[in-house]
Amino acid sequence: MSIRLLSETIINQIAAGEVIERPASVVKELVENAIDAGATRIEVVTAGGGKNLIRVTDNGGGIPADELTLAVSRHCTSKLTDDVHDIRALGFRGEALPSIGSVARLSIKSRTAEADSGYEVVVRGGYLEGPRPTAINRGTIVEVSDLFYATPARLKFMKTDRAESTAITEVIKRIAISFPQIRFSIAGTDRSPLELPATCSTGETVSEAAMLERISQVLGTDFSGNALALDSEREGVRLTGFTAIPSFNRANSLHQFAYINGRPVRDKQVFGALRGAYSDVIARDRHPVGVLFLQLDPSHVDVNVHPAKADVRFRDPGLVRGLIVGTIRHALAQSGIRPATSGAEAMLKAFQAQGFESKDFSASQFDMPQRSSGSFTSSPARNWQSASNYRPDAPRQEWSPQTAHPAQRPLHLDNQPAPRYEQAGFGEAMQATISQFTAPSADSRAAEIEAPVELLRAPLGAARAQIHANYIVAQTEDSLVIVDQHAAHERLVYEALKTALEAKPMAAQMLLIPEIVDLPEEDAERVVSHAETLERFGLSVERFGPGAVAVRETPSMLGEMDVQQLIRDLADEIAEHDTANGLKDMLNHVAATMACHGSVRSGRRMKGEEMNALLRQMEATPGSGTCNHGRPTYIELKLSDIERLFGRR
Incomplete structure (x- = not known):
């Protein structure tokens, strides 16, 4: 088959296959052109997910009448100098408009500030019409209709109108973030309108x-x-x-x-x-x-x-x-330590009393015990274990330490001095000290926890209770804090282990027989170039002839390991990112596992001093808002939110 020169239309359609993948690609190119033209207001209108219509209107500088035909010609641009590496505009190739015109019906109307009227050019399937005069304000209107009508095979690969509309919206949002001085708007028969007002004036430094x-x-x-x-x-x-x-x-x-x-x-x-x-x-x-x-x-x-x-x-x-x-x-x-605001919102939703919002229920339907004019009275504690055990006709007794359920009686340490904690710890040895007393449940000890008033001003406040032997309830001046004791202490132990690992070189174990790892020459060179960094983590490598490295020491924390696979993984990482952090991540994973198994367990009862010490350490430890697995360690609920739950606001 003989070699022949392709027609201009075919060349443009091939270029369009790379530049114009879907309607969102068209919107991206047109909006970037509007931004390069100095627009401060850009409006986008679509129909049929952009397949039927895309119209982009801007108030930029406009295109002179004698340059309209060049604008729709390939490799014609005003945004590139003779240095292809000095690119300071969003567009620079000069391919977008001719590519769009080769696969769709393209209309461009534009007017500069100096012109008496606007001009229009139309491109249909690669054929140009115009320019001709038209009525338009200063700026440019680019209208694209019947996208891919000239290449119908491309239409088979388009998604639904909704999916294409969503892709266009995402493109606008992604561009809009970088240009807060521009107002963007999106509308059309296939979508809900979206307005993104400008947040600063044109020409001023973006704050x-x-x-x-x-x-x-x-x-x-x-x-x-x-x-x-x-x-x-x-x-x-x-x-x-x-x-x-x-x-x-x-x-x-x-x-x-x-x-x-x-x-x-x-x-x-x-x-x-x-x-x-x-x-x-x-x-x-x-x-x-x-x-x-x-x-x-x-x-x-x-x-x-x-x-x-x-x-x-x-x-x-x-x-x-x-x-x-x-x-x-x-x-x-x-x-510092900061909770995610989304956690409080989810907590508020979980606390919503849905049953009492229904008109089928009212407070008068529930025969609840009444508060007397004197002290609070109630039936014995055993009657309140579940709603089915409640008996309205049961005799009520005045509360006293003698008549109270054992779980409600105050703690008495007969003839035993209260232990003093010069420095509260969390080791299991402390549990033996606590368990020698016949203590009530953690829930009943809540009222006994007292803390200095200044602790209420701390970010995590003062511990007030431990519930379900796993969650610490703390109080600040304006909020309620719930801490997962195991997750919180796990993060503290993990950070301490990481600090210890980074403070000095990692302990290494010498191999009796050096491990020889065969690698491609370029991979071996990459690994050896990071030998100094790897040695800090206990991995000693050196060249062993062309295309091989010798491993003489490995990190003792990792124990027995597949040295061959480790070196190959490190070589792949260095080739991709030019870093050897994979070994560090492995060591951190071991430290995280040690922290998980060595921290305060769920179900462990803690004294007030221990709980407050845990809160103070959390405040002083970076990253303590989440545990090693990425779960939150605590949730904060503002007093205003609590009052809103009870209808006080």
């Missing part, structure tokens, strides 16, 4: 408050109450943005956003670093929430990797990863 307000418009208002601000710089790369506390997480990664010089990207290196920063404070099946903005010299990042411009390539990926991980972990450590 932290304005950015957080725009992010809250997209992620929800609860994000601002759980966000940590980021601001760090290293070797010319600056990281700003917001990330959520560990206990505020999601079931998928759709609430993660990354921007390189203002450009939204879906780069696996950036999101992998975000995930790594939360590696030991969040559950494996949960995902952190965050918005990251990276600013660096355009020559140090390649955005020209793929026509979709969602993937980038950094000149120094290790630097970027280290900056993201280090900044987020520092922010988590400096944030």
